[in-house]
């Protein structure tokens with residue numbers, strides 16, 4: 001079945017970006033071999049180049065510092081109301097407990113089991129916390145390093161040649 | 168746990184898969200959010216700067232996007248597409264800003280020159296680049312075409328990622344990109360088709 005020009009034109013970008021399914025590449029390719037209009041358009045599109053501007057401003061020392069500070073504040077603001085919003089549960093002796101004897105027995109057995117497990121989990125949890133604390137140290141070191149001022153360069157924008165194209 | 172062991176420094180965030188960052192979030196959400204921020208902020212800033220052409224506005228928008236991410240309930244859900252969401256929110260904020268600016272500009276047209284000069288003081292990010300042919304031409308296109316060209320050729324997103332950002336089918340990404348590139352040819356070289 002021969003593809004219509006409109007259908008081919010709509011697939012040209014995907015063809016050039018290598019995002020087209022192999023079966024469709026075949027169909028589009030076969031059309032282009034016999035249609036000078038579509039072939040011409042594809043050649044013109046293939047010659048398009050998109051230049052990526054280099055943002056020198058990103059290399060400014062502590063460029064992200066003000067944003068980091070603002071996001072730290074936002075995180076604190078976002079956590080504080082969440083903590084206040086959670087209603088405190090009533091103390092355990094105020095809670096109603098109405099259980100049949102069998103269930104109570106199961107519950108007691110479960111508690112014993114849980115106590116045993118808790119010991120193991122406690123060890124695992126403290127290991128995890130130690131790991132997080134250690135990693136936080138690494139993060140802090142990196143942050144301190146990153147915030148060490150570098151020589152200030154004038155802010156300007158340069159174009160990077162050669163152009164980076166789509167192909 | 169496995170995620171943490173791979174952690175070297177937040178600067179390495181770019182190489183971290185989203186899934187690992189989400190696992191980390193269960194343990195330390197603040198650190199996980201920091202990873203997300205470091206992973207995406209530079210590209211989001213570029214994206215915002217391309218659209219707004221104002222570095223301060225772009226900076227503020229990226230900051231706002233991350234504040235919204237902190238408040239987004241689904242952000243750490245396994246199926247939540249963080250990258251697509253970040254680009255979508257960034258794009259929306261940028262295009263809203265550009266629209267408001269244009270509307271304000273239209274009002275300013277009718278008032279004396281002094282305020283007109285204030286509008287011109289919006290700082291341009293690419294003072295040299297603004298003259299760069301392709302970006303300048305893209306700037307003249309419709310928001311739909313402009314956005315998809317930026318996402319693909321400046322932000323380097325795959326077609327699948329673009330489909331998620333724009334919430335459209337893959338076929339729509341293909342046709343819209345093809346039409347945008349064809350339109351770009353017309354804008355940059357109007358006489359070429361007859362040649």
Ligand SMILES: [Zn+2]
Pocket residue numbers: 004005006008031035037038039
């Ligand atoms: Zn044709």
